Amino acid sequence: MIVSTRCGAFAVAVLLAAGLCPVRADEVDVKDRLDAAKVEYREQVTKYKAAVTDVLDKREEKARAKGDKKLVDQALADRKAFDAKGDPPAGVPDASKQRFAQAKPGSTSRIRKP
Secondary structure, X not given: OHHHHHHHHHHHHHHHHHHHOOOOXXXXXXXXXXXXXXXXXXXXXXHHHHHHHHXXXXXXXXXXXXXXXXXXXXXXXXXXXXXXHOXXXXXXXHHHHHHHHHHHHHHHHHHOOO
């Protein structure tokens, strides 16, 4: 009798625990879509940083080719500010800025159900 009571209590506890924390399929789907959106966002940010770094590299190369120390110093200061804050310096093409601006809305739209 004691064994059957313990087994019954154990079975009730297991069923109760399973019933209190069910994992629904749509919750798993949301998690998968959220993970995919995070990956997409990181890729967009990486592309944005690469594009801005490219612009800064070209700006520095032109300044060095001219032999203008002030322009070289300005290019280096722009790069340092971009690395520290993430804000692009003046003169960065709008396409590069838009790439970063579009990364966030594109990512959040993937989270919503299709």
